[in-house]
Amino acid sequence: MAGLKTIARRTFLIGSAAIVGGVAFGVYKYKTPPANPLLDDLPEGAAALTPYVLITQQSITLITPRADKGQGAISVQAALIAEELDVELDQIKTDPGPPSPAYYNTALSGDAVPFRSTDDSVLAETTRAVMDAPIKFLGLQITGGSTTVPDGYDKLRMAGAVARETLKEAAAQIHGLDVAALITERGAVILPDGTRVPYQALASTAATLEPATEVTLRAPEQWRLLGKPMQRVDIVSKSTGTQDYGIDQDHPGILHAAIRLNPAQGGEMRGFDASEAEKMRGVVKVVPLPGGIGVIADNTWRAFQAALAVEVDWGPAPYPAEMDGHWTALGESFTPAHQDSQFRDAGDVDAALSQGGDLAVEYRAPYLAHAPLEPVNATVLVGEGRVDVWTGTQIPRFVQKNVALLTGIDAENVHIHALMIGGSFGHRLEDDVVRHATTLAMAMPGTPIKLTYSRGEDMTHDYPRQIAMARGQGRVSNGQVETFDLGIAMPSVMASQMGRQGLPAAGPDLQIVAGAWDQPFDIANYRVTGYRAPELAPISSWRSVGASSNGFFHDCLLDELIHAAGADPLAERLRLCNHAPSRAVLEAVGEMSNWGGALAARQGRGVGFCLSFGVPCAQVVEVSETDAGIKIDRVFVAADVGRILDPVNFEGLVKGGVIFGLGHAMNCEITYASGAAEQENFDSFPGMRLYQCPEIKVHGLESANKIRGIGEPPVPPAAAALGNAIFAATGTRLREMPFSKFVDFA
Incomplete structure (x- = not known):
């Protein structure tokens, strides 16, 4: 069993912030944990139980910040939290959460230093720990390097355990009982007489308490979920065709866009003539982009066709041509x-x-293309002092930063709605599609613009x-x-x-x-x-x-x-x-x-x-x-x-x-x-x-x-x-x- 003191010696600790009507716990490295992003605009009566657990009167939501590209990242993150929180996967909802330094990837340091992974020497382990500092400082919320499980294995289980034990303490105070007499099961604290007290009913009291510190992670032989065959939380939606991806985005008044970039990737666009394209049915606007043009139209197919109709003078490639x-x-x-x-x-x-x-x-x-099956896409709405981005991404904080730089709108007002990704293989570690979609959306403020790459543009500009x-x-x-x-x-x-x-x-x-x-x-x-x-x-x-x-x-x-x-x-x-x-x-x-x-x-x-x-x-x-x-x-x-x-x-x-x-x-x-x-x-x-x-x-x-x-x-x-x-x-x-x-x- 791994107790809190053991975790602390490995530089984990518990941080908390109490709020009216709710409670916040955090599990972080170092003595100054990042702020819990779930506390921003928290609904009345809701509780943010760590940056990974959000409870309202209607639901329990587990935050799964590592992107799911089809590899099951959402399910495994949810299971790590649920194992210690004592909830079942059929009781919860999942959400990727907002971009936040709180979700930085603690496992990235492993491959950032020149030590073999088999080297467990003091020098190697110390260097890895030191490398974690700049990763935390930069708030690198990145999905990649097969790090989702090693990043979350201790952190997410501890987040669930701290929330569970504090909820038990809240129940003990409300009912005048010894916390040792209480157990938890399926999202409820169980009193000695068998009464079930749902977690949702305990958040307000838990908010007034110091977070539990004497918590123990369960040994693998005690696991209910982990280590056993699981049905992924997305299996029904994917099996029935109801899973939403970026390509499925639709909003009132939405317009569609396509791009055409220099075939010699990175080469300049010397000039273009869009007169024929602008006459085509459904075309709303042609917009210059870095290295190419974008077309906004009333549907994607018309945007594709109009982009091909633009005459462009391309510059040469900045690399060998053959x-x-x-x-x-x-x-x-x-x-x-x-x-x-x-x-x-x-x-x-x-x-x-x-x-x-x-x-x-x-x-x-x-060279090899990533070639994911879902066409690369992003939907962007530029409003008055606010930007909304709907896309699948492995780098949400980079996306947020770059959209802020493009629009001049503060990053805190750039809202990233991270979506399920239909394949990536590393492709969504890039954000060019979001940058281009943002430039197009800036040309039409107040209108959501959905940019979809054609297969040819994606393959040749991957x-x-x-x-x-x-x-x-x-x-x-x-x-x-x-x-x-x-x-x-x-x-x-x-x-x-x-x-x-x-x-x-x-x-x-x-x-x-x-x-x-x-x-x-x-x-x-x-x-x-x-x-x-x-x-x-x-x-x-x-x-x-x-x-x-x-x-x-x-x-x-x-x-x-x-x-x-x-x-x-x-x-x-x-x-x-x-x-x-x-x-x-x-x-x-x-x-x-x-x-x-x-x-x-x-x-x-x-x-x-x-x-x-x-x-x-x-x-x-x-x-x-x-x-x-x-x-x-x-x-x-x-x-x-x-x-x-x-x-x-x-x-x-x-x-x-x-x-x-x-x-x-x-x-x-x-x-x-x-x-x-x-x-x-x-x-x-x-x-x-x-x-x-x-x-x-x-x-x-x-x-x-x-x-x-x-x-x-x-x-x-x-x-x-x-x-x-x-x-x-x-x-x-x-x-x-x-x-x-x-x-x-x-």
Whole structure:
């Protein structure tokens, strides 16, 4: 059991503010907690029980500030609070809450410092704690990096527990009872005689009390919800087509908008002629935007058509116009002048390689679009001294700040209505759609403007996954891997992404080597070097970020060296592995897949491993070489997140990550010609087709000492496992994605 004093020693504390007719508790790091945003404009008779619990006479609302893009974030946050508050998920409503520093992400510091996630030393833990200070100071309310669960695991349970115990104290005072004689169940305090006192009836009294401090978090064996299969709170609405997304927004007097931006992303607009577009049916106004134009009309289709009718003089791209220039820039970055980091340098790699290397290879990973199914959209209403924004976003405070800067209206009067997102994969870490919608809404004050990107505008003006290149060499001896040297060149994701938010990206970019330098292997001579390539096409975080390409680079180089040594791919990984949870997932996936068992002719089995976001994930892919091409037969996956909070959602996220990783490795890339992205829709960016989807078996382990998220870790090892399996089946090594450039898939 984890008591309050234990939590306090880990820099958590309880803060409170009493109000007439209600009560406010907060669970925060540090001695000065941010203000509880729920206290602003609190309805009469309502109580704000921590920044995460709002109770009125009619309902109990749990605040779930991490964005839900389909990964189940709302449900898991609600369950963490509900577990300790003693309410059931069918009793509550959920709300994302307002943008607020109170909802800063306490887990972001884990990947912000150059320590391996397996490093629990005093120095590593202290540095992570120190890094939390600027994150809190900036109030970084961000959803990403598979941090929703580690961010909320202690914080949200403690918020529920503090509210629960204070409500019990309120009931004890009202009824003249000893608080120890009271229990809670399904949103009510239960008196010794069995009388149920709903939480709603206790808020006014609780507001007069100091918050409870002697609270104890329940042990996992006492959990009612967590750790057991749960029905997500959005399952009914999504199953019946009644879930509201940004694309569903409708308001009285709403007008619709489309944009047309320079096909060479980031290039200027030298001038335009909208005379033909302005004559078209339903067109209300054509508005210049940074790098393009927007059209406001009475429906979306007419706006789309009118945008295409505008004649525009475009400037050139601020990056190489053709793909050869991008690859050349990467290749020229493997120099000391471009070295960004070398966090891993064990033994004497140069001396070992001077004796003669056994392998020297180059790998490539292309740009990739996020390509969510929900068309990117935002609705903005600019009023007198107030702005309302309806959109799905992973960065609500950045959106609030940027809208305030554009409109000149104070941020506190910019109201962000965060909505369910129909897929993101990192796309909604950008806010360009909101900025453009705000500019359009400023041209028509008092009228809600709903901007929807066409699929083509979204695909060609996405901020894609980084392009990357790796060069590896190594040496083997006595049937074992002795020397491993991997250099990785890519532009800085953080500099590109944070630059659009006006924030500096100081120091090395850890994403350049994420999923490579931090792998849990003991190799005698082991070096991973990151090289920062110059800025090319603008890029952003894509599901698993740097590890999405580096998991492929690192594991395939290791597999090639193991093959050169004549060793078994799984046995040699296990011999090298120096991290118990990672060994366990490798052993588990070997057992699941019957590794070493007989295969039919023209079949192959490949193993892939990557530790990313603190989660070791191992996969075995089985393929068959058929006359129609490579068929992926089965995939086995093992991962360890420390504690599985919802086994059903865990399995779904793992399977989805595998499909996402395999599909993009097989078939997807974004390429540039004349400065413009060539892939405009799913016909040229197909991913995995339904008939190509293999059987996927999942096993979750719980031996790691920290709680982690699972949204991203299944992606990085997928491409490596597939490539290694194809080699096992055909003898052909694939060192560049997409693989469909070199083999056919059945």
